[in-house]
Amino acid sequence: MAQPENSPALPHAPAPYPHAASPEAGTPMEEPKRRSPLLFIILAVVLLAGGYYGWTRYQFAVAHESTDDAQVEGDVYPVLPRVGGPVLEVKVEDNQPVKKGDVLATLDPADYQQRVNATEAALAAALAQVTAARAAVGTAQAGVRTAQSTIGVSEANQDKLRKDLKRSTFLREQDIIPQSEYDAVQANLRATNAQRATATDQVSVARQQVVAAEQQVAVAQAVVKQRQADLDNAKLQLSYTTLVAPTNGFVSRKNVQPGQVVAPGQQLMGLVGSERVWVVANFKETQLEDMKVGQPVKLEVDAYPNEEFQGHIESLSAATGARFALLPPDNASGNFVKVTQRIPVKIALDKTDPQHPLRAGMSVNAIVAVK
Numbered sequence: 001m002a003q004p005e006n007s008p009a010l011p012h013a014p015a016p017y018p019h020a021a022s023p024e025a026g027t028p029m030e031e032p033k034r035r036s037p038l039l040f041i042i043l044a045v046v047l048l049a050g051g052y053y054g055w056t057r058y059q060f061a062v063a064h065e066s067t068d069d070a071q072v073e074g075d076v077y078p079v080l081p082r083v084g085g086p087v088l089e090v091k092v093e094d095n096q097p098v099k100k101g102d103v104l105a106t107l108d109p110a111d112y113q114q115r116v117n118a119t120e121a122a123l124a125a126a127l128a129q130v131t132a133a134r135a136a137v138g139t140a141q142a143g144v145r146t147a148q149s150t151i152g153v154s155e156a157n158q159d160k161l162r163k164d165l166k167r168s169t170f171l172r173e174q175d176i177i178p179q180s181e182y183d184a185v186q187a188n189l190r191a192t193n194a195q196r197a198t199a200t201d202q203v204s205v206a207r208q209q210v211v212a213a214e215q216q217v218a219v220a221q222a223v224v225k226q227r228q229a230d231l232d233n234a235k236l237q238l239s240y241t242t243l244v245a246p247t248n249g250f251v252s253r254k255n256v257q258p259g260q261v262v263a264p265g266q267q268l269m270g271l272v273g274s275e276r277v278w279v280v281a282n283f284k285e286t287q288l289e290d291m292k293v294g295q296p297v298k299l300e301v302d303a304y305p306n307e308e309f310q311g312h313i314e315s316l317s318a319a320t321g322a323r324f325a326l327l328p329p330d331n332a333s334g335n336f337v338k339v340t341q342r343i344p345v346k347i348a349l350d351k352t353d354p355q356h357p358l359r360a361g362m363s364v365n366a367i368v369a370v371k
Contacts, residue, residue: 059235063371065291069342070281072301074360077247077275079104082240084263085111087256094254098271105243105256105268112238119234123227130220137217138289140209249273268321277358278349279311282342288371291316297347300365301358309358310350313368317344 085107092104249271256268278301283291291313299309320341322329347366352358 004062010230011209015252015319033233044072059291062136063369064367065283065287065370066365066367067068067281067283067287068363069283070299070347070364070366072277072358072360072362072364073280074277075247075249076252077249077271077273078267079243079246079269079271080265080267081097081107081243081262082264083107083237085241087258087260087262088241090254090256090258092251092254094251096251097274098249098251100247101247103242104245104251107241107243107262109238109241112234112241116231119231121226123224123231126220126224127228130217130224133213133217133220137210137213140207140213143205143209232297243268247271247273248275258330272360277360278314279347279364279366281345281347281364281368283345283368285320285341285343288316288343291345291368292370294368298367298369299347299349300367301356303359304356307353307356311347312350314346314348316346317326321360 054284088106088108090105092098092102254269254272254274256262262268279297281297293313293315294314297311297313299311301307301309321344322341345366345368349358
């Protein structure tokens with residue numbers, strides 16, 4: 001139907017893309033920009049590098065077990081006096097290096113020297129008793145010989161008097177000698193017999209005296225041994241007044257001064273041995289499946305972040321660390337909460353570095369190659 005001439009003109013519909021060029025304008029359309037291939041190359045390299053790094057870390061984690069619950073351990077020797085007394089002199093200071101046998105401190109030896117002198121005098125007296133007892137043995141043995149000689153004389157007299165009695169008996173029967181002479185011969189024979197019996201008894205007594213004297217020698221020798229033991233003990237106690245270093249190391253935690261009175265067993269200082277150190281790493285029990293003695297270990301010490309130390313597993317503990325606690329856990333009492341336990345693993349160093357000494361207590365990160 002035809003539009004009336006007087007009707008207003010309808011507005012044109014808006015263009016769908018107001019900023020787009022109108023085809024009626026006659027201008028050509030612009031082409032979209034192409035992205036640079038360098039961006040894709042960088043992205044691909046980053047993805048490949050990240051994937052390679054992740055793969056290597058995964059392979060490393062599969063072949064290694066690590067823990068930062070590790071520390072350097074060493075021998076720490078307590079210096080304890082074995083006798084009491086006032087401290088005469090202290091010859092070391094904290095952190096001072098010492099060698100085995102060096103004098104660390106001395107106690108006043110006056111009392112112990114007096115005991116040595118007293119026991120030496122007692123030993124000399126005991127030795128004198130041994131000498132006297134041995135002399136008594138010699139005297140008793142001489143008495144035995146004298147008594148035996150008396151027996152010999154008596155036997156000789158007996159033989160002579162028996163013969164005289166035999167002759168006197170024949171002569172008396174012939175009435176050649178008087179009865180008084182015959183009686184005198186008989187009396188002499190009886191006296192000689194009595195003398196021999198007495199000499200025999202003297203021999204027995206003398207022999208008993210020898211036995212008694214020998215026993216006195218044994219007693220005196222036992223006393224000598226006792227006095228010698230007392231002297232050795234007194235000298236030993238005297239030697240304890242000098243405290244020496246049991247090994248090479250460094251003095252630590254010195255808490256003794258001259259004039260201080262110390263008691264036996266009182267710790268005066270510590271001595272950290274320098275001969276050998278090792279590492280104790282506390283691995284979780286879930287990490288021990290493939291862990292064995294002799295496997296290599298890389299050690300990262302916090303004190304030397306730019307250094308690496310090499311070692312190997314020397315031994316694995318037979319019990320968890322909790323078993324050695326003052327109050328070990330008792331899972332049979334109360335509520336049970338499962339906690340992953342840790343097993344101490346002793347790691348020996350393959351070599352030491354004098355330029356980077358390891359000291360007991362240093363923190364360590366231990367990485368074990370289990371495969």
